[in-house]
Amino acid sequence: MIDFRPARPEDVEQILGLVNYVFRTSSGLEPTMGRQFPTFICPENASNLYVAVDNGRIVAHIGIKKNTAIIYGHKVCMANMGAVCTHPDYQGKGIGTALLHEVFRNLCEEGIGLVSISGTRGLYKRNSCVEVGETFTYVLEKGKFSYSYKNLEGIRFYVSEDVDKAEVLFDIYREEPIRYQRTKQEFPVLLKAVPMVHPPVPALTVVVASFEEEDTDLAYIIGYEKKPGAFKVVEYAGERMAVVWLIEKLLHDRGMQEVTLEVPAYDRDLLSILNSARLSCVSSCYPGTTVRIVNKESLWSDISPIIDEAWNEGVPLPSLAGLPDQVVDDDAKLAQFLFTRFNRPYYGQPWDQVFPLPLPWPNGLNYI
Ligand SMILES: CC(C)(COP(=O)(O)OP(=O)(O)OC[C@H]1O[C@@H](n2cnc3c(N)ncnc32)[C@H](O)[C@@H]1OP(=O)(O)O)[C@@H](O)C(=O)NCCC(=O)NCCS
Structure with a gap:
């Protein structure tokens, strides 16, 4: 029995x-x-x-x-x-x-x-x-998108596979209006675990945008290279214009040919930036x-x-x-x-x- x-x-x-x-x-x-x-x-x-x-x-x-x-x-x-x-x-x-x-x-x-x-x-x-x-899936391709960023002078980015950066990420994530509750201690554990990638990859890439002079972190993208030159974003948070700027950096400074980004319908700020850059997308339920x-x-x-x-x-x-x-x-x-x-x-x-x-x-x- x-x-x-x-x-x-x-x-x-x-x-x-x-x-x-x-x-x-x-x-x-x-x-x-x-x-x-x-x-x-x-x-x-x-x-x-x-x-x-x-x-x-x-x-x-x-x-x-x-x-x-x-x-x-x-x-x-x-x-x-x-x-x-x-x-x-x-x-x-x-x-x-x-x-x-x-x-x-x-x-x-x-x-x-x-x-x-x-x-x-x-x-x-x-x-x-x-x-x-509802989610909108965008594939941003190198050389096929441009956006004029406002108020982002003095911004810089860094790429890290170092889970110790999690404290910075936690401060950005907890400002999100729609999210899961996540403790500072959980963040590095989940980041190291790579739960959402199947088949698994050894580590996620973390890209952070910050203001150099004020030492303020603005936004992050977490993702991985799904195949050579094709980056998939699994989580982003923070100032939306800086999120898009980070994607452009991945394309122009980090050798990516395309970046796939899934944006939930509630994220109107990011959608309006992407749509004003005249990018096309495909909509679906949460996949x-x-x-x-x-x-x-x-x-x-x-x-x-x-x-x-x-x-x-x-x-x-x-x-x-x-x-x-x-x-x-x-x-x-x-x-x-x-x-x-x-x-x-x-x-x-x-x-x-x-x-x-x-x-x-x-x-x-x-x-x-
Ligand atoms: C999915 C899984 C957990 C189902 O477990 P199970 O003990 O065989 O489940 P049950 O016998 O209670 O019934 C489910 C299956 O029997 C069949 N079945 C049972 N009742 C049915 C009905 N009324 N009409 C049609 N099919 C029926 C279906 O094949 C159904 O699986 P489905 O989800 O593909 O439709 C099992 O097949 C499994 O481990 N699959 C591999 C792992 C996996 O894919 N997990 C799900 C991740 S999303």
Whole structure:
């Protein structure tokens, strides 16, 4: 009989064996899951890792890392889900589905409102997980874009693969209006881990813009060379004009031929700079990600202050029960109503004035 339960610290080694086999060694890759997810698949987080056990053998795993999103200064309790797998000998028997339900049930009981899942496959979509957000993907090519920067005299940049630079990055990141809560201690750990790059690369490149004379750091880009001459940005923060300036430096001073940049729709400042440079882009939902509402009441309570500030019309907005009929009893549709901008249907007023709410970009250093 298969037993479903949260893991114990002593299970982590077996979990790593399973996830490394499924996601890495079975396709000829190095077993890097422990190194890439040091704060996720680790004894300290064991009680958030869920396992299916057959006679002492861990045969399936779903990992959770609780994460707080900070949206315009308001905290939203979330969980990120990843490293979902069933050993090939046990696949197709309903174990993944049963474990998923067990995880959702536990998170609901804990009062977590929303789960962000790294994956879009049928297992998730059959279970009320939906794609959300909207992102614009730009490929900036050498010699094909120019922008006239204002107020950036005296700016310089430096490139570093030194994780000790993390303190500077932390100060820039925490000014972001939409982000995950991240401590100063976590920053270098995540930077060193390179969680979001698959197949893994040895290290991320960090490029920082600062004012030379005032010794003030303005912006950073974190990314890696996906193939020779093609740089992919995985996270950026800080003054948006300086972000674009850094990309130009990568193209003109660091020998890159192209830089791929994904910009969430809520980042209007960066979008307006890129669009004024007449760059074309492709839009989509947040790539590779779905979300699932697990506790509607907790989520509503967390997002109510954000809604109140966005509404600002004197009379309160209707409560959760007063939402449009087509979304109120369906968690998948509710998640789309609250958080999806890509291909968004018209819901009418007051809804279209307030929603969608932004969710932090899922594929940066907090990726799971
Ligand atoms: C994805 C995975 C975890 C599913 O685990 P599982 O124990 O086999 O899951 P279940 O038996 O409960 O059911 C899921 C699978 O059975 C099939 N299935 C089950 N019910 C089904 C239904 N009603 N209709 C159609 N297909 C169904 C599907 O193939 C489905 O997988 P899908 O996500 O590709 O649609 C497993 O296949 C796995 O480890 N894959 C490799 C790692 C991986 O890709 N992980 C996900 C990262 S996003």
